[in-house]
Amino acid sequence: MTDSKTMPSSDSYKGWLYKWTNYIKGYQKRWFVLQNGLLSYYRNQAEMAHTCRGTINLANAFIHTEDSCSFVISNGGTQTYHLKASSEVERQKWVTALELAKAKAIRMMESGISEDGDYVVFNFYKEKTDSEEDEDLISQPDKDELQNTLRTLGAKLEDLNTCNDLIVKHGAALQKSLSELEQLDNSTDTATRIKSVNERATLFRITSSAMINACSDFLDLAQTQGKRWQRLLQHEHEQRVRLEDMVEQIAKQQQNLEKQARKSLAAANLHSKIDTNDTEPKVEGSEEEEDDFFDALDIQHTEYQVALPHKPSMHKGLRRVGSDVSQISLDSLGAGYQRQDYDSSESDAEGDNEARVIATARKQSKTKMGQPGTPVRTRRANSLRKRRSAILERPNHTLNLWGIMKNCIGRDLSKIPMPVNFSEPLSMLQRLTEEFEYSEILDTAAACEDSCEQLAYVAAFTISAYATTSFRTGKPFNPLLGETYECDRRDDYGWRVISEQVSHHPPTAAMYAEGRDWALWQEFTMSSKFRGKYLAITPLGIAHLRFNKSGNHYTWRKVTTTVHNIIVGKLWVDNHGEMDIVNHTNGDLCHLKYSQYSYFSRETPRKVTGVVADRNGQTNWVLTGMWDEKIEGAKVLSCTTSSKGKPVFESGPSKVLWKKNPIPPGNEKMYNFTQLAVELNEMEPGVAPTDSRLRPDQRSMENQDWDGANKEKLKLEEKQRLARKRREAEAEQAASEGREYVPYEPAWFKKTKDQQTGNLIHMYTHEYWEAKEKQDWGRCLDIYL
Known part of the structure; x- marks a missing residue:
């Protein structure tokens, strides 16, 4: 359908595509123009002279191919284009042109150069001579x-x-x-x-x-x-x-x-708080306090969007207007879903005062799995061992932040030699284990007879994994190649987990968890870029969840996490993007939207909305809430047609699918750890010699010896670097001798083809716990000093 008959050779391209408009009109033919890293569309070619219907910047966009003719372009926020070409060849031409344009747009954005070679940012600070402009034009890399x-x-x-x-x-x-x-x-x-x-x-x-x-x-x-x-x-x-x-x-x-701003605030407070008997009153907000501003204001709104997938039978927007039985109306422009006010002031101080059962369990004893839906306090009280409730407080160490960060702009986070001052005393393997703090949601989901209700609980579980990210800004330790972590919590939580760092470049961790009626495994890898003021982390791996009773198998990808105010100001974290949870057994689908924070947006910060639909696209559940507080779900009861010809849905009363646990007192002095996070790095006997608990740099940091931790970290990184060079030398020698070289293989995971997605994934070999019983660690590497 495009005018061009050859493959695109630059970032300029134009032609006809079918764009998804709404659930009434479906796909409509539109004229698309790709130029200077921007994709714009018009109703026809004549509109190019006066009316542009929409534009998306490819520098921050994600391009996904769905089938032989369809593809999706999304900036992870408010703009998402669902497009369809007339044939697979045309689709491939467009995708190629878009990828080329995106790469060039990112390159120009990072270097601060526009399409014509002028400085976009720096011309505010320095005028350029004609010779410099000529030099830039000559120097532009093609x-x-x-x-x-x-x-x-x-x-x-x-x-x-x-x-x-x-x-x-x-x-x-x-x-x-x-x-x-x-x-x-x-x-x-x-x-x-x-x-x-x-x-x-x-x-x-x-x-x-x-x-x-x-x-x-x-x-x-x-x-x-x-x-x-x-x-x-x-x-x-x-x-x-x-x-x-x-x-x-x-x-x-x-x-x-x-x-x-602090001085202005101090002057304002001085008039209201000054005491006539004091000659030198203390002023709050003065420079001595060194308080930082939180840029992301917690603005509450009464409505927010419910994002829906591209399938025509799934609904664009829902509006809740009732209490027990709710009317939900369809709006082609996207209606808002009225939410109830959440009371986040509830706390449970009794949990830390309840007595725990203190018992010594034999190392080889078999413990009973936790019951589904058991409250956290009851589970911990039934634990076979007493676990620690606190760690040493985080010391206040000053650091020349700019001296370190200025050499890291534009680089991958995994390749930056960061000191432990930016970290927390946990590895990435342990941080992944934290996702099971709310595993009772999976126990409840396993008992559900309705697959759509089960999917709603699964969605709530995926959202609960982000509960601690709003106040946890410390960077976990990058695991060493071959590093493992085990966590057996069958006595209180009802699950056990084994994780291993299976690849160093790109850094990839494989994890397998098994509960009473479910199993969850995932391969976690990510793409991260430091952009000066913020750090963007995009997970790339796929998570799998299978329930033993129903046999339902779910997969999903995680959304983007952005850490703001890296250079100046108080760090804060935002999770944003879209997530699809697919039931590969019967075709059910849950589409979640994490709203991105913006100064100019009316969206509620940290808001999550979503819908659960069956294989026919019929909506069965609607989900609303915030990823750092709680998630509610409401079942759709029936569907009628309004006087305007639009579908209207009736939903039952909402119920809480997940709610965040109270924050332990004093956790701000302990790296903002939750109670589970405090327990993760506690020493245990009988673990593998590659376990994260045994890392000398991480252990030194937890013991407040940060100088020693930095020295140990450098030693471990140098040892890992030498091991990598040795493997590369062995591979070159094997190639020169004409013999086959056996690359590095993980100890407890094996690379195989995923039956659901068709991709290569590291699958658990189900040998770790048996090796632990025998204390047979012959396959473990000597990765620590």
Whole structure:
């Protein structure tokens, strides 16, 4: 349907596509234009001169292909385009053009350069000369040109290798012929041998000439491109220096503004709080307190959007208007779903005062699994061991933040050598285990007979995993390759978990958890970028959940997490994006939307909305709430048609599917840990020698020895680096010797094809707990010092 008949060669592309508009009109034909990293659409080509119907910036967009002709473009926030091409070939052309445009837009955004080569940000601080503009125009890297140059150089190098092999071959044959010629006495044979020598000498001369020509071409090409690459490198270096200066200047300006704001606040409070008997009253909010501002204001609104998937039979918006029985109306523009006010002031101080049963369990004893829906306090009281309730308080260490961060802009988080000052004394494997704090939701879901109700509880469980992220800003330790973590909580929570770091680049963790009536496994890897003021973390792995009784198998991907105010201000975390939870057994689907915070948005911060639909697209449940408080669900009872021809749904009363546990007192001094987090790093006998509890740097940090922790961390990283180089050297040696090299393999997980998604995934081998009973740790690596 597009005008172009060839594959796109740049980020400029245009043509017809079908765009999903609403659930009444379905897909509509629209004219799309891709230019300068922006995708815009119009009703027809004539509208390009005066009316643009919508535009999405590809720099921050995600592009997903769904079937042979459909694909989705989303910026993780308010804009999502569900598009369909006329054929698979057209779809692939568009996806290729969009990926090229996205890569170029990201590159220009990171370097601060617009399409025409001018500085977008820096022109506010420095005027550029004509020579500098010409230099920028010359220095702009073109991806296709660089790729072609590299391919040409690679081809020339292959020619050189081929010529070298031929020279060696013909040289050996020529030498052999000369030796045979010297040993001949018969004149007849001598003439024949001389002819053979001449032929071989001719072949050797031709091959040598070809190699000389190839060397000359390679040298000319390298010299031609060398100066250009030097200018490109110099340009990138200058861009980075200017970016560092700009970010540092902005950080200083923001700090000065905050100080001025504190002074203004102090002056305002001075008039209302000054005591006539005091000559020097204490002023709250003064500079000595060094309080930081929380940029994300907790603004409450009465309505918020319910995001729905692209299937035509699923509903665009719902509005709750009743109490016991609710009317829910459809609006093609997206109606709001009225929520009840949540009382987050409830606390349960009695939980920390209740007595626990203190008993010593034998190491090989078999414990009874926890009952579904058992309250947290009761479960812990029934535990077979007394667990710690606190750790040492976090010391107040100062750090030159800017000196470390200025060299990290634009880099992957996993490749930044961060000191422990930014961390919390838990590894990423332990942080993944925290997701099972509200495992009673899965126990309740396992007992559900209705698959849609079960899916609603599963959705609530996935949301509960983000409950602690609103106030937990510490970075967990990056696990070492081969590091493991086990957590057996069958005596109180009813589950046990085993995790292992199965890959170092990219960093990937595999986890397997088993409860009484369910099993959950996932492969966690992520893409993270530091952008100066915020850090964006995008999980890439897929989580699986299977219930033993019903046999229902669910999968989902996690949403994006963004940490704000990295340089200046108080850190705060936002989770945003869309999540689809799919039941592969019967086709049920739950679509969740995590609303992204924005200064200019009327959306309630930390809001989550969603719907649960069956395989036919019929909505059965609606979900509303906040990912740091609680989630409620309401069952859809019936569907009627309004006077305007729009469907109206009736829902029953809502019920709480999940609610956050009270925060332990004094947790702000203990890295904002929950009670479960405090218990995760507690030493236990009989664990594997690669267990996270045994990490010397993590243990030193928990014991308040931060200087020692930083030293241990450097030693562990150097040891891991040497091990990686050793494996690379072994692989090169095996290749040179023509033998097969066996790469690194995890101890407790094996890479295999996922039956549900078709992707390769590390699956648990079900051998760890048996090895623990025998204390057979022969397969574990020596990763600690």
